[in-house]
Amino acid sequence: MIEQITEMFQHSFMIRAMIGGTLVSLCAALLGVSLVLKRYSMIGDGLSHVGFGALAVSTAMGASAPLEVAVPVVVIAAFLLLRISENSKIKGDAAIALISTSALAIGITVAQMSSGLNTDINSYLFGSIIAMSQRDVIFCSVLSVVILVLFVFFYNKIFAVTFDENFAKATGTKAGIFNMVIAILSALTVVVGMKMMGSMLISSLIIFPAIISMRICKRFKTVMITSAVVSIICFFVGLVISYLYGSPTGASIVIVNLCTLILFIIIERIKKVIIRK
Amino acid sequence: MSTELIKCENVSFSYDSLSVIRDLSFSVSSGDYLCIVGENGSGKSTLTKGILGLKSPTKGKIVKSPELRSDDVGYLPQQTPAQKDFPASVFEVVISGRLNSRGLRPFYSKKDKMMAHDNIRRLGIENLMYRSYRDLSGGQQQRVLLARALCAGKKLLILDEPVTGLDPIVTEEMYRLILELNRKEGISIIMVSHDITSAAKYADHILHLNFEKSFFGTTEDYIKSPMGRYFFSEEK
Ligand SMILES: Nc1ncnc2c1ncn2[C@@H]1O[C@H](COP(=O)(O)OP(=O)(O)OP(=O)(O)O)[C@@H](O)[C@H]1O
Ligand SMILES: [Mg+2]
Numbered sequence: 255m256i257e258q259i260t261e262m263f264q265h266s267f268m269i270r271a272m273i274g275g276t277l278v279s280l281c282a283a284l285l286g287v288s289l290v291l292k293r294y295s296m297i298g299d300g301l302s303h304v305g306f307g308a309l310a311v312s313t314a315m316g317a318s319a320p321l322e323v324a325v326p327v328v329v330i331a332a333f334l335l336l337r338i339s340e341n342s343k344i345k346g347d348a349a350i351a352l353i354s355t356s357a358l359a360i361g362i363t364v365a366q367m368s369s370g371l372n373t374d375i376n377s378y379l380f381g382s383i384i385a386m387s388q389r390d391v392i393f394c395s396v397l398s399v400v401i402l403v404l405f406v407f408f409y410n411k412i413f414a415v416t417f418d419e420n421f422a423k424a425t426g427t428k429a430g431i432f433n434m435v436i437a438i439l440s441a442l443t444v445v446v447g448m449k450m451m452g453s454m455l456i457s458s459l460i461i462f463p464a465i466i467s468m469r470i471c472k473r474f475k476t477v478m479i480t481s482a483v484v485s486i487i488c489f490f491v492g493l494v495i496s497y498l499y500g501s502p503t504g505a506s507i508v509i510v511n512l513c514t515l516i517l518f519i520i521i522e523r524i525k526k527v528i529i530r531k
Numbered sequence: 532m533s534t535e536l537i538k539c540e541n542v543s544f545s546y547d548s549l550s551v552i553r554d555l556s557f558s559v560s561s562g563d564y565l566c567i568v569g570e571n572g573s574g575k576s577t578l579t580k581g582i583l584g585l586k587s588p589t590k591g592k593i594v595k596s597p598e599l600r601s602d603d604v605g606y607l608p609q610q611t612p613a614q615k616d617f618p619a620s621v622f623e624v625v626i627s628g629r630l631n632s633r634g635l636r637p638f639y640s641k642k643d644k645m646m647a648h649d650n651i652r653r654l655g656i657e658n659l660m661y662r663s664y665r666d667l668s669g670g671q672q673q674r675v676l677l678a679r680a681l682c683a684g685k686k687l688l689i690l691d692e693p694v695t696g697l698d699p700i701v702t703e704e705m706y707r708l709i710l711e712l713n714r715k716e717g718i719s720i721i722m723v724s725h726d727i728t729s730a731a732k733y734a735d736h737i738l739h740l741n742f743e744k745s746f747f748g749t750t751e752d753y754i755k756s757p758m759g760r761y762f763f764s765e766e767k
Contacts, residue, residue, distance in 0.1 A: 410627065
């Protein structure tokens with residue numbers, strides 16, 4: 255087993271997957287806490303579908319660098335989705351579902367109609383372990399530095415805006431800008447993570463770690479830190495499993511996350527029973 | 532002696548085409564305790580948002596005295612369901628009230644922390660300090676939010692329905708606390724409430740919002756006015 259794991263890192267694509275994936279997991283986990291607590295987790299899901307649509311259309315049209323097309327489209331979608339969820343909570347839900355399924359439908363149709371793209375569709379939808387390019391890794395590194403700096407220096411403001419937007423605004427914090435920045439960073443994380451995780455599954459990286467850490471942590475700071483740690487560990491375990499057994503990468507990572515969540519729920523239940531006794 | 536903190540002159544508020552408040556004038560001076568009452572949808576929350584600068588009036592103007600800086604005003608919003616199970620410690624929530632005086636400096640200073648401690652003590656929630664906000668009862672949460680509001684401002688407190696969902700005893704305690712802040716520490720209060728009887732008992736001024744005709748004046752005048760008489764005869 256140990257041998258196989260050391261062997262794993264002899265492949266340069268695995269090293270790229272490892273570094274890129276760890277960074278994406280970190281970014282997604284930090285942004286996820288804020289998105290989930292603000293009831294914006296649907297945005298992450300919507301973004302990934304729009305990302306798929308953009309990627310499929312631009313590949314079909316023969317764009318040399320489909321990612322460069324996808325990034326601005328998804329960023330614009332982030333603005334739009336945020337506006338929708340801010341304005342009306344209930345209708346917002348439905349509107350996001352409309353946008354994401356439409357983008358998905360357009361993407362699949364365009365990709366199917368233009369010949370010979372079926373394997374690509376599959377890897378866009380469900381991810382691929384060899385998808386991380388050198389450029390993606392650099393992109394991830396820059397993105398995670400930006401996110402880390404933002405979360406360290408503006409931690410208190412992010413807390414205030416996440417906890418109570420109206421109060422933050424009333425006492426002079428520009429909450430709108432923070433929402434925007436978080437939405438844009440989520441868009442970038444989704445686009446770059448999508449290739450490995452698959453657009454169907456990338457939003458799990460945003461949601462699972464936040465939900466898991468919120469179950470066990472009582473303070474916002476520890477929620478953030480635990481979320482990042484849980485996310486990275488689950489990613490690593492999932493990647494190794496995927497390599498050893500040839501299981502689909504994105505799906506393996508999600509399943510590891512799911513198992514972690516179930517484990518935590520069980521521990522929590524047992525703890526409650528013991529305390530009651 | 533007492534200076535005028537906020538003066539609203541013929542202000543109107545509307546959402547798109549829906550007009551909510553029309554031609555309203557009133558003022559709040561330092562040391563005042565103003566209660567805003569009115570039925571659901573009469574625009575009480577809208578007005579508080581207007582006073583806080585979260586929503587601009589469609590007509591008229593709200594003049595704030597230069598004495599009243601943005602870090603003098605504390606706000607206790609109507610709680611949202613999302614907040615009730617938020618994973619944060621009480622201390623984290625309370626100290627976030629200090630943010631308005633931080634500007635662009637990212638971290639809290641010793642003074643901010645001391646102030647948070649002071650307000651936690653003032654509201655008698657020291658024993659909750661390291662508990663998680665979501666594990667508290669509604670009344671305890673409301674106290675935490677009041678402590679946060681006090682961290683944000685010490686001249687004027689704007690409270691939007693601070694006693695909703697609290698039991699009668701805790702409600703009474705909350706009212707007493709607010710009254711104490713007003714009388715002992717001279718903090719001006721603007722409170723939105725549905726409880727007209729208590730409003731009349733504690734506040735010295737009443738603003739009764741009504742789309743047709745609003746009332747603004749002292750509590751004594753309110754009880755004698757046709758609007759007040761209607762409510763108080765009904766109570767009896
Ligand atoms: N964001 C909004 N968009 C459109 N209309 C709104 C919005 N917020 C409030 N309204 C409308 O404005 C009116 C006044 O609402 P507001 O929340 O100020 O009432 P309120 O007096 O605080 O009511 P409550 O006692 O229920 O808290 C209502 O008719 C409401 O439908
Ligand atoms: Mg209201």
